[in-house]
Amino acid sequence: MVEGPAPTSGDGTPAGDAAGKTEWRARILASRRTLDDETRSREAHALAEAVERLGPVGTLATYAPLPDEPGSGSPASPDSFVAAATRAARRVLLPVTPPAGPLSWSVYEGPRSVREGRFGIVEPIGPVLPPSELARADVVLVPALAVDLRGVRLGRGAGYYDRTLGHARPDAMLVAVVRDDDVVNELPEDPYDIRVGWILTPGRGPVRVPE
Numbered sequence: 453m454v455e456g457p458a459p460t461s462g463d464g465t466p467a468g469d470a471a472g473k474t475e476w477r478a479r480i481l482a483s484r485r486t487l488d489d490e491t492r493s494r495e496a497h498a499l500a501e502a503v504e505r506l507g508p509v510g511t512l513a514t515y516a517p518l519p520d521e522p523g524s525g526s527p528a529s530p531d532s533f534v535a536a537a538t539r540a541a542r543r544v545l546l547p548v549t550p551p552a553g554p555l556s557w558s559v560y561e562g563p564r565s566v567r568e569g570r571f572g573i574v575e576p577i578g579p580v581l582p583p584s585e586l587a588r589a590d591v592v593l594v595p596a597l598a599v600d601l602r603g604v605r606l607g608r609g610a611g612y613y614d615r616t617l618g619h620a621r622p623d624a625m626l627v628a629v630v631r632d633d634d635v636v637n638e639l640p641e642d643p644y645d646i647r648v649g650w651i652l653t654p655g656r657g658p659v660r661v662p663e
């Protein structure tokens with residue numbers, strides 16, 4: 453488990469940075485940079501298998517992993533994270549990243565029907581669907597730098613998913629996807645943070661967050 457920064461009193465914490473989210477991000481990103489290719493690819497493989505086992509479901513919203521995110525690998529590869537999602541669900545949604553605000557969505561139709569969108573993230577070239585499309589998802593795979601045992605997740609700090617997850621159905625399975633090392637005891641939590649109910653790691657597969 454990655455050690456967090458020393459706890460603070462919580463007094464005078466700047467808005468959007470409850471008790472040092474910035475330090476947490478730097479720590480996790482530094483630890484991910486030390487990973488060798490073999491570990492990265494073994495973990496991506498384990499995650500893809502776990503994603504496939506989440507099915508069968510109707511609609512699954514996932515993300516196309518960036519190089520420093522768990523599950524990264526060529527999206528064209530049949531054992532990639534996104535390809536695994538297509539084996540778990542009849543319909544796969546990928547986010548389309550706007551300049552700000554909640555994420556839009558688009559249906560993934562295969563590795564030939566994608567382009568690089570904002571931040572170099574792979575997104576489908578088909579019609580862009582509004583943020584409310586997330587209400588059709590049975591399962592939502594959410595990228596995270598870390599997640600704690602209560603389901604509080606730490607993202608990259610742009611607030612996209614905090615503004616997005618409110619569109620999910622209350623009964624949808626919200627799953628933070630992280631490395632086993634990125635599951636920590638307690639992260640700082642802001643009032644607008646939306647907790648996930650599940651944590652998916654390469655080592656443990658999907659684990660329900662304790663109530």
Ligand SMILES: Nc1nc2c(c(=O)[nH]1)N(C=O)[C@@H](CNc1ccc(C(=O)N[C@@H](CCC(=O)O)C(=O)O)cc1)CN2
Nearest residue numbers: 515516517518547549555571573595607608610612613
């Ligand atoms: N794979 C993936 N897709 C995703 C997300 C994500 O975290 N991972 N998002 C989750 O919200 C949304 C996009 N948000 C993002 C926010 C910041 C950065 C990023 O790379 N930030 C850089 C600084 C970038 C810059 O300004 O150029 C950084 O963190 O170092 C990437 C995606 C939607 N799609």
Ligand SMILES: Nc1ncnc2c1ncn2[C@@H]1O[C@H](COP(=O)(O)OP(=O)(O)OP(=O)(O)O)[C@@H](O)[C@H]1O
Nearest residue numbers: 467468473606607608609610611612613614615644
């Ligand atoms: N529902 C919301 N409405 C308006 N602003 C929000 C909302 N949620 C988050 N924000 C803003 O987004 C910024 C980033 O939030 P936070 O640090 O929690 O991001 P994150 O969860 O790490 O990132 P992400 O959600 O993109 O993965 C905060 O400064 C906050 O002001």
